[in-house]
Amino acid sequence: MGKIIINDVTLRDGSHAISHRLTKEHIASYAKAADSAGIHIVDVGHGNGIGASSLQVGLSLLSDYEMLEVARNNLINSKLGVHVIPGFATIKKDLSRAFEIGVDVVRVASHCTEADTTERHISYAREKGKEVYGVLMMSHMASKEVLLEEALKMQSYGAEGIIIMDSAGAYLSNDVKDRISFLVSTLKIPIGFHSHNNLGMAIANSITALESGAKILDGSARGFGAGAGNAQLEVLVAVLEKMRYETNIDLYKVLDAAEIAEEEIIEAIPTIKSISIVSGLSGVFSGFAKHVMRVANEYKVDPRNVFFELGKRKVIAGQEDIIVEVALQLSNKQNREAE
Amino acid sequence: MSVNVSDQGIDAIIKNPDYCDLVFDATSALSHRHHAQILRELDKVVIDLTPANVGHFCISAVNLDECLNYKNINMVTCGGQASIPLSYVIGQTQKEIDYIEVVSTIASRSAGPATRLNIDEYIETTERGIELFSKCKKVKAILNLNPAEPCIDMQTTIYALVKNPDLDILKKGINEMVQKIQRYVPGYSLIIPPTYENNRIVISVRVRGLGDYLPSYAGNLDIINCAAITVAEEYAKLMASR
Secondary structure, three states, rough: OOOOOEEEEEEOOOHHHHOOOOOOOOOOEEEHHHHHHHHOEEOEEEEEEEEEEEOEEEEOOOOHHHHHHHHHHHHHOEEEEEOOOEOOOOOHHHHHHHHHHOOOOEEEEEEEOHHOOOOHHHHHHOOOOOOOEEEEEOOOHHOOOHHHHHHHHHHHHHHOOEEEEOOOOOOHHHHHHHHHHHHHHHHHOOOOOEEEOOOOHHHHHHHHHHHOOEEEEEHHHHOOOOOOOEOOHHHHHHHHHOOOOEEOHHHHHHHHHHHHHHHHHHHHHHHHHHHHHHHHOOOOOOOHHHHHHHHHHOOOOHHHHHHHHHHHHOOOOOOHHHHHHHHHHHHHHHHHOOO | OOOOOOOOOOHHHHHHHHHEEEEEEEOOHHHHHHHHHHHHHOEEEEEEOOOOOOOOOOOOOHHHHHOOOOOEEOOOOOHHHHHHHHHHHHHHHHEEEEEEEEEEEEEEEOOHHHHHHHHHHHHHHHHHHHHHHEEEEEEEEEEEEEOOOOOOOOOEEEEEEEEOHHHHHHHHHHHHHHHHHHOOOOOEEEEEEEEEEEEEEEEEEOOOOOOOOOOOHHHHEEEEEEHHHHHHHHHHHHHHHH
């Protein structure tokens, strides 16, 4: 069994769960703990990556620059990674600055059908000698054939691996097996999988991905992430150890890192709240949960109806503005019916 | 109709400079930087529909008249044509604006290879336009491509952080501006009128295309094309009157 790369998204996807309010102390102490556990890559930043601090998704407490600098100073062996979505982040404003701080790994992401927006960002990062992955988000919205076509584009731009994200936590085991094994059999570069736990499948789906040939897995301490959270990292490492996969990660130290995250950073341990189940069923981006709850409360509409309507409209990550429009529409309808 | 056509791109104009009076450049930002120099040497009026950020910024509903004094007129971006007139109204009606952000979502099928390759230029040029017209120093632009079928209409949301906002005067100004834009883009409609939500102003518009030459979901293409046509028409009137 070959070596598995673990990408820790605690300090990136976790940002969604605390409305992007990570502090320097949070980043320093968790980065240090993850580094000493031997985590391979530590992702840091706003939930939607660098350049994404916005009213649309949420304003970060710290600038990307501040977050990355603290992380850089606390990582020795682990690589420092960033998530980049073209359409939010640009090369000039965001990527080149991240490189000045010394980012090692760049994960350039697009919605699962829009890989050609990543061409210049992937090439630029490769030219600068970075380790570069292409990321296909909300992958449940495309067939395996489409995912392959998009992954091939990213491969042609220079991506050294492709990460398939189940951003809505919508997959069951067969969906993962079908897609990952198809991609693994055709692509030359390694495949990774990023799960969410809306339907309680995060760890199981990660293992299915591995057994289907994936070599890179994402996880976060205590599952700290958008909505119902991600694959719980320390569980993932333990399961991999039990299955005798090689990760070179120190189990005790990754357990310690999770304790640190729980005590110092996490406000509420992710559980599968009712709203997250609806988010998973409707196939809507997990990161919408907090926004939907706030807006539904403001407009006095059922957040579950908001999610199903968003699912019907096939909204993608980054379309948070539609939440207000949908809530307004549902509230108008409610008022008309009451009259 | 005796209209000259060619498949040679800019070379057709280099070979025969009298080919046309006015050039619409709808290639790409990278190509326009090259074309701009050639067209300047040939003394051609050019209306640039790429986010090349070279010519004088033109938002038809706001500064059309002054643009007629320039030889290279830049139509900013589709998201810019949808959001800048409203950002301009925010700038005209509100006193202390800390931040403006615009988010556009367009149908994947309406975004060609140049838009995709030039997504950074789209953001930079849109941001520069918002800053210029609203006078707000801190701005951000975001672009989403949504592949849903049937294709979605273009939707643009403007957020603003404003101290002591005056919503009444803003609503009045926005309504007037929307009507003005509707004269050349009939499918431009307000779907979230100025609303104060979560300590920010939110305004949202939808842009549906005419569906004449391009599909109706391509409102993003229609709005910038229609804006460019209004400039050309005004320019033609001006030439005819001289």
